[in-house]
Amino acid sequence: MNSQIFHPFVLPFVLGMAFVLTYCLVGLIRVISQLPKDDRKKFWRSLVTPKTAWANIRDLFGDCLFHVKIWKRNPVLGYMHTAIAFGWFMIIVIGHVMLFTLKPLQGVEVERLQGMFTNFYYPIFFKYFAEETPVFAFLMDFFLLMIISGILIAVVKKIHSKIVGVKRVMHFGFADSLIRFALWTIFPFRLIAEKTNIMAFWWLYSIDLLIFMCMLPFTRYMHIPTEALFILLRHAGIKVTEPRKGYVLAELYSCPSCGLCIDACPMSVNDKMSGNTSAYFMKKLRNKDTEESQRIAETCLMCGKCVKICPLSIESCDIKFSQRASIPYNINSDHSYLNVISTEAEKSSKVLYFAGCMTQLTPKIMRAMKQIMEKAGEDYQFMDENGVICCGRPMMLSGKTAEAKAMVEKNTELIKKSGATKLVLSCPICYKVFKEEYHLEGIEIQHHTQYIDELVKTGKLKVSKGDVNYVYHDPCELGRAFEIYDEPREVLENVGNLRKAKSEKEISICCGGSLGSFTLTQQERDEITANSVNDLMFNNPDEIVTACPLCLKTFARKSPVKVKDIAEVVSEKI
Template sequence: MSEYVFSPYVIPFTAGLIFVIIATFYFWIKALKQLDPEETRKVKENLFSLRIVPILFSWVKEVFLESLLHRKIFRQNFLLGLMHMLIAFGWFIAIFAEHIRLWVYTLNPIEPIYFPIFLFDFLRPVGAESAVGMSPAPMLFEMTTFMMVFIFLHDFFMTMILTGKALSIVKKYKPGLFGMTGGVKHNQYDKLIVMLLMLLFIPRMFAVGCSVYNYGDAMVVVNGISPSVYAFLSYNFGQVLGGLGLASYESVFWWIYSFCIGAFFVALPFTRYMHIPTEPLFIFLRKCGVSTGKKYTGFSELEVLSCPRCGICFDRCQLNTTPGMDVEVQPIYMLEGVRDKEPDEEKVFKCLLCERCEATCPVDIDISNIRITQREKFNENKFKKDTNRYDYLDDAGYRSNGGNADVVYFAGCMTHRTPGTKKAMNALLNKAGVKYMNLDAEDSVCCGQPLIVDGFRDEAQKLISENTKRIKDSGAKILVTSCPVCYNSFRKEYDLDGVEVMHHTQYLKKMVDEGKLNVKKTGKKVVFHDPCELGRIGGEYEAPRDLLKKAGTLIEPDDIKDDGLCCGGSLANTKLTNSEERAVAGDALNRLLAKKPDILITACPLCKKTLEKVSDNKVEIMDISEFLLE
């Protein structure tokens, strides 16, 4: 260790780095201690088994591809992905390259934590030991091809970082080039750390430029390559600084750089950039099978801390993109309140839970479940728990059919409000010769999902219990529902012991594929609206499209599948006003009708009802079952 050089200016950097390391371990340990028993079991089972090997490979791959290269952002917008990649990957690999240069020189992998950061001052070429403005006696190296390559790599990666920062400035004033609206409002701490991130690279350029200028004649031609080429940034910029008489301020610039990066580290745990040290642990736990559950746990806390507040969710939210809408309830704002332990009721509840934001989140945060857990916390403080509200179901007099059905059809509450869908489904099931029963024709019981998304999970259990009993009593092996909300509720919230849950588009496709149901081809041009609950949340995109291609001429709108538009009538909305709901629905309808179809088809009774309210008879709106029957 005695061969390493020390200078007082490394103290701010070193103190800041030690602080952020301590803070990171504090947050990690706190989150791990708050994992629930099931999450802890999954981590231990994988950590102490051979499964850890593929998990570690997968973890390293995802950290590299997403945290450094930002692959998912690239897929959404090339320029936005390029900006993030240039800064994150450039900074990481520049530091790594300096470590390699030092390790090769010293043949010692153990080094002071500050040394690689200030290597251009502490490790100088032979002949530069008497340079003007020198720091304490440096370590010396021969300017070999190896050293030349690593000086070139440093300048190359610094150029990457500076280019990324230049793009971030362009994004601030021309967000449209990056596929963004630029309307995100960051808090004062985030603004401060962004400024520090910008500033710390400028004094580094000055410090390195001065150091290289002060190397003097030690910057020699190597293998016929001039220092103005292999040190294209530091050497040439150093010549400019030397010409301005600034080279003698070399140590001043190193001090400024050390203060900037030290301040960045101290501020980091309190800002959006806490996602940098948190994200790797979050990804690792997810690889171990941990996911956001029904309660807010330490894993949920890691998810919140992993949010980079990049603003991508802001530009995906229809409460932002719909003309005339100006509400700050997007995940970037909601998660900020959760992180600061000051969740805002408006931001928590004023959401459609359509998951457009979630589909494009570069960190894959389970935003909707976190929002639901926060709603439950608000309700615990505001309402007395009433799990006996549905005790009347015990005496409802429901009569089982004695277990004679092959298929049980659950229309759902919203389908009862669009009776054309229910009528069409009964006709199609009869036409296909299916032995089925209507589970909710009389004495219907809600699936419970509206209560769950509104934060009343415990109260929903009575409904879930009653429906589970009725489904099992039917003897059916397949449960078909026309409501995507019910479809997801039955799949995720119920334990149905082997009963297959299908949306009616999936079951109708099955009947058509098996030849039990014939579909007549028409010449009508149809546009299909992807319901949020069926598509993004339920994962079903192809069944309705396969059916429509057989029955008509399918025209795809611009916003399809993961980009599909919410109708605005979500049951998860408890704060949106009627006029706001109509604005979202109207904008969605206009975008769906841009290609002038004959019929607008959807596969959700709620979407049909909502879009009909704002259609003004511009187009016929049908459920897919109605279209197939026609």
């Protein structure tokens, strides 16, 4: 009886589809069951909370179907991906609409066709089963050609990626190459089959789909089903806790290995170092290559650029943190000696200035800040003029959050005892940790860029405008982490002319000195720095200005022009 309603060529497809669906279902249960109990509750709740539900819908359409973030980054790649993914989606949708609205071909009963559960297959090969009308035929052709145009771009990208504006691409193994070939051939086969109705092409089409679907769970194309789950989990506010379980698993399988992070990574100055980028990290971790993934996790500068430009906002830095934490170091930190430091404040004042370790190494920033605060007539005091306690961030960067606690507690005590209402910091590394890990209720935390900007705007500090051309370098932990882009630029425009760098704001390139990396050698760092300086020198500025003592120190080694901190520049103009 069944032989009447389907041709055996659909069998490979049905088989593949059944496999993929089963795999995804098992994976879904696995990820959700591995989530900590609280996270799971959060997840279920987020699905019914209107705000997150709306964000889910927006991103499911925006990211999974229209790839808005890729369009923003590179329109050609955006078109390429949208053409293939959205085109395919539309073909499936229109196909279904056709199936349910059109008259089936002679000898086939509608009920049978729709009987997904009564018969064991589901007809997808519509042309074969149902008559087409001109409108549907046009739509199907249109989207099929759209897909094929996308595939053409993909082929061009494979042959010569620079044409589509991509410098470095991912290198794939055999499985990934084979499935890509299968994907590329699915649609030409379908086009030929639709137009000629030669049985052999329908068979090829169906077998191609079988190959694609059977390989999908083991290759990068697993991102197609996983990214939807990942978007839901991300919006639920779940954070990375385990090195390779639950939420992280969803992130790992969502990474499409698109390689956008490779060109963005500051380490991609040569071929060898470009293997340390997030795309490779995710792949290695996914393949359970612990040694390599730990090595990359320790090498990463943690500048966060890959997270910012990732079309899916995969939190690769957080995953690297959890990897670092899993490396068995036996430091057995003992910071009990911090207890002997007196917490008695010498005097109390409104503004407390914390220079931090790095600023201690660049005392000119401290001097400049002193000058600025004196001039503005601020009631201030230095917290660490004679010996500083580390803020704890470097310890956390190595994955040891618990060990950093002693420093966090001591600093908190010192700050609270001072009676200040405002804490000014010169180091973005400290700024990040004070903002995120310290509990300083009632105390406003500002980086000196914000503080100086405020002083200038409120008229407390009068500055004169010179004619020096500055370029501003966004420190990673100030820019990408807290989006403090405008304050320093407004300050600089008040004291001179601001020129643009080639890559600015969220895509600014790390100076190469970052404490985030544990294993980069000095030579490797120098290469990164040289590249970053080149980028800043794009518009031939007279001076490079930054707001981080570490960037300042790093650039000073390689820059052809003077490098200054923003506090220094301002102190010269008051």
